[in-house]
Amino acid sequence: MPRDGKVLDDVDHRLLALLQEDSGRTLGALGELVGLSASAVQRRVERYRASGILARYVAVLEPRRGLDVLLAICLVTLERESGHAHEEFRRRLLAAPEVQQLYNVSGDSDYVVVLATTGMAHHREVADRLLKDAPNVRRYSTLFVLDPVRTGSALPTRREGED
C-alpha cells in the first residue's frame, strides 16, 4: 500500500507523458486524448501539483534556430582530502546560470556537468572559472557537443508497456 495515499493509474501516466511532451494543450484537449472531461483532467492535474510530482512549467528553446549555443559535457573529479569539497563545489556551480545540468555520479568521476554557453569564448571563461582555476577540483575532461540529437528532461512515470 503506497504511503502517499494514491497510486497513479493508466490515465495519470498518459497525462503526465502528454504534459511532459507539450503542456500547451488545453484541459479539454487533454481530456479528449485520454477520454475524460476537462473537469476530470483539471482535478488530476491539480493533484499532481499538490503532491509535488509536477513541479512547474517551462518554455523550451530551440538551439538550432538563430541562437548561438555551445553545449559541453564535463566530467569532474574532486580532491579527496578536503572535507567540504562537495559542498563548496555544488554551491559554486549552482550559482552559475551556464550550468544547465549537474549530476553527482558513481565511478571514476564525481560529477557530470553540462555547460550551455553562447560560444567558445564564453565557454572558456566559464569553464576556467568553475573548473580550471578552482579549488577542490582534482581534474576534469571536456566533451564538446557536436550535435544535440535529443534534449529534454522527460522522466518515465512507469516502465514502458506497464500499467
Next chain:
Amino acid sequence: MPRDGKVLDDVDHRLLALLQEDSGRTLGALGELVGLSASAVQRRVERYRASGILARYVAVLEPRRGLDVLLAICLVTLERESGHAHEEFRRRLLAAPEVQQLYNVSGDSDYVVVLATTGMAHHREVADRLLKDAPNVRRYSTLFVLDPVRTGSALPTRREGED
C-alpha cells in the same frame, strides 16, 4: 547585420530567461517583471514562437517526489568500420522513450546518452537492448546518477552581463 531581420533586445533576453525558468506566469505578470503591458509581452512571445526560437512548453516533474527514477549517463563509442553506424544508432536510440538526452560529442566517445528509467531492472533491460546486445557499439561505460543536483534544459540567449 543579422540575417533573420531582428535582433533580440534586453527585454527579449529577460523574457526568454523568465519563460525558461517558469512559463506558468501570466502575460500581465511577465509584463510587470520587464516593464511592459500584457499586450506588448504577448506580441513578443508570439514572435519567439513564429521565429522558432521558442519551440514549446513542457511540464517538469520532480524526481524526488514519489517517483522512482534512476538516471544514468552512458559514454558510447561506435565501431569505426560500419558506414551507417551513426545513422542506425541514432534511429534506434531515438525510438526509446527512456533516452532522455542524446548528444554526439567530440573526443574518445562518440555519444553521451542520458537514460531515465524507473529502477535498476528497467535500466538493465534498456541498456542491454540499446548498448550491450546491440550492433555498431564498440564499447560503453555507465555513470549512475547518485544525485541530480540540477536538471533542466535552459539555454543562454546571451552572455551573462551582456546587453
Next chain:
DNA sequence: TCTGAAAGTTTTCATCC
C-alpha cells in the same frame, strides 16, 4: 514599428450534481 488599452473569445477555476 512599437506601444498601451479596450473589446471579444477562450480557457480555467470552483461548485454543483
Next chain:
DNA sequence: GGATGAAAACTTTCAGA
C-alpha cells in the same frame, strides 16, 4: 467522473507616439 456559471487569461483590434 461530468456539467455549469463565474473569473481569469488570452487574442484581436484600434488609436497614439
